[in-house]
Amino acid sequence: MCADRVSTAVRSRIMASIRGKDTKPELVIRSILHKRGLRFRLHRRDLPGKPDLVFPKHRAVLFVHGCFWHGHNCHLFSMPRSRRDFWQQKITRNCERDLEQRQTLIESGWRVATVWECALMGRSRLHVAEIGEYCAAWLKSEVAELDVRGREAEPL
Structure with a gap:
């Protein structure tokens, strides 16, 4: 196992600075959908998981998930080498929670x-226009679910 390169206090400050909402990917999605005239x-x-975007008119919600935090099987995800057990448990629980909320x-x-x-x-x-088209x-x-991924795995 590899030791962390920074102190516990520095690591804690770094982790605390990571945003849970208004992330860059979320802002991109909000912008493209708003330009298409979609309001949210x-x-x-009051909804499970506090969805990133809620479309009450369509009775639909949209989550913008980071591949690391939600354990997505893609090129952007790799398990950290330090504190492997901690991260495995955390990411597994995030995935379980996502499934429960969905x-x-x-x-x-x-x-x-x-x-x-x-x-x-x-x-x-x-x-980005392609993602906007999928979502719109x-x-x-009337389709119940949508999963938009990178090119290696086409959207369902």
Whole structure:
């Protein structure tokens, strides 16, 4: 196992500075959907998982997930070498929570979409307009779920 290169206090400060909302990928998605005339609410606390975007008119929610934090199987994810057990447990629990929240939303009559970070950046990224088209078409449809990933795994 590899030791951390910074002190515990420095690592704690770095981790505390990582945003949970208004991330760059989220802002990109919000911008492209707003330009398409789609209106939404942000981070509704009364819904499981506080979805990043909520489309009440379409009874739909959209999550913008970071590939690392949500354990996505893509080129942007790699398990840290230090404190491997801690990270394995944390990421596994995040994935379990995502699944529970998604299921609760669907059972409550909401449709659920996820746009993964790898769809927006890295070698497998899609064109932003393409992501906007996927999301807009999904919102107008009756399809219950949408999963937008990078090119290595086409959207469902």
